[in-house]
Amino acid sequence: MSGDTESSKPNSGGCGGGTTNNPVKDEAVDASPFQEGEQVLAFHGPCLYDAKVEFHMEEWRYYVHYPGWNKHWDEWLGVDCLLKRTEENVCKQKELKEKHAVDKNAKLGRLSQDKTKNSIGVRGKKRKHEIIKKEVCVPLEKLVNIQIPSTLKKQLVDDHECINQLGQSVKLPRSPSVYEILNKYFDYRVKKDGMIVETVVDIVNGLRCYFDKALPAMLLYKHERQQYEEVIADNVSPSGVYGAEHLLRLFVKLPEMLSSIPIEMETLTELQQRLHDFLRFLQSNQSAFFQSNYEGFDSAVKREDN
Incomplete structure (x- = not known):
């Protein structure tokens, strides 16, 4: 929570609200590269997904919704996880999706050929679960x-x-x-x-x-x-x-x-x-x-x- 102050009183207008005799600059918000309501591309795992910026706060954090997906998937993302919806980035989105599909199919192929290594497969699955759990859990x-x-x-x-x-x-x-x-x-x-x-x-x-x-x-x-x-x-x-x-x-x-x-x-x-x-x-x-x-x-x- 930070902000540059020009007086001893906090601003009464809220974020982008009315003006007072004691204004507080919200330069970080004004300089934000993404605006509320903007259609963007968001990284979720190895792929890019269509998303919409619902609103953003200080520290350049954005709350995004994925159109067509349940609101359960709405999340906070940093500026480094979002891309402008340009023609170049849309092509990048398509490439990542195709690469992910190829990798997924290759992985399934390896699993089908590895039926004799069930014990290793179980350990591998457990290891994968531990990695995912480690990634999604917020450090205490x-x-x-x-x-x-x-x-x-x-x-x-x-x-x-x-x-x-x-x-x-x-x-x-x-x-x-x-x-x-x-x-x-x-x-x-x-x-x-x-x-x-x-x-x-x-x-x-x-x-x-x-x-x-x-x-x-x-x-x-x-x-x-x-x-x-x-x-x-x-x-x-x-x-x-x-x-x-x-x-x-x-x-x-x-x-x-x-x-x-x-x-x-x-x-x-x-x-x-x-x-x-x-x-x-x-x-x-x-x-x-x-x-x-x-x-x-x-x-x-x-x-x-x-």
């Missing part, structure tokens, strides 16, 4: 370990039950909004540290940007999508509409999102410390930030109490 040292306080975990459970079991929804717009909460945390850290710390600015801007991009993709329950379509219009940032309930959900997804980004261990350790500090800030202000803002929530609680 790269996985961001975010410990959510128990009271906030209960908040997540209550939030899930209200929406998915009681059929309620969070009243929008929320006050304080995600943007306002991040600003409050920024002011809190400046007062406590006695100065503006660059890493705090990075965390605040990074969380805002990640939230705006991740909300429609992975932070909404099914029953909340219609509400999202109604409240989020053009040039409106989710961080200015949604509140602590949805911001907390981001911390559940962050380990998965950040595990695919190359991060030095020293930076990763500091990042985890900053994220835990922010969670403690949420916890200490839980009664103010997490209100009973669900449609019909108060009456439902009264019925349970009785």
Whole structure:
């Protein structure tokens, strides 16, 4: 999570949102070689597949969908795994596909001739499985370990039950909004540290940007999508509409999102410390930030109490 700052306040417009007196440059996003909605070619294994960029975040990470394939295959990819859809690259895609087919047929031929070597075949299959498993598993040292306080975990459970079991929804717009909460945390850290710390600015801007991009993709329950379509219009940032309930959900997804980004261990350790500090800030202000803002929530609680 990084960004160049020109002031002591984080930007209020979200990624590509409105302007304020304290703008933050999103140069990494503006300079991105691939744009949202762009048709590209993506490496998946030894082959290139048609893909579409759903959205991208800082660190030049792209969330892509493969047209014609189940969304289960949607994934985060680095800039080095994508190619522009040019005539030359389409030819390369065809060549790789043909080469893969030839290699696959040759491999099948070798297996059919090797029936007398079953034991070796079994060991080979086991070895192949170990290699594949090693490739797809994220190293533990790269996985961001975010410990959510128990009271906030209960908040997540209550939030899930209200929406998915009681059929309620969070009243929008929320006050304080995600943007306002991040600003409050920024002011809190400046007062406590006695100065503006660059890493705090990075965390605040990074969380805002990640939230705006991740909300429609992975932070909404099914029953909340219609509400999202109604409240989020053009040039409106989710961080200015949604509140602590949805911001907390981001911390559940962050380990998965950040595990695919190359991060030095020293930076990763500091990042985890900053994220835990922010969670403690949420916890200490839980009664103010997490209100009973669900449609019909108060009456439902009264019925349970009785």
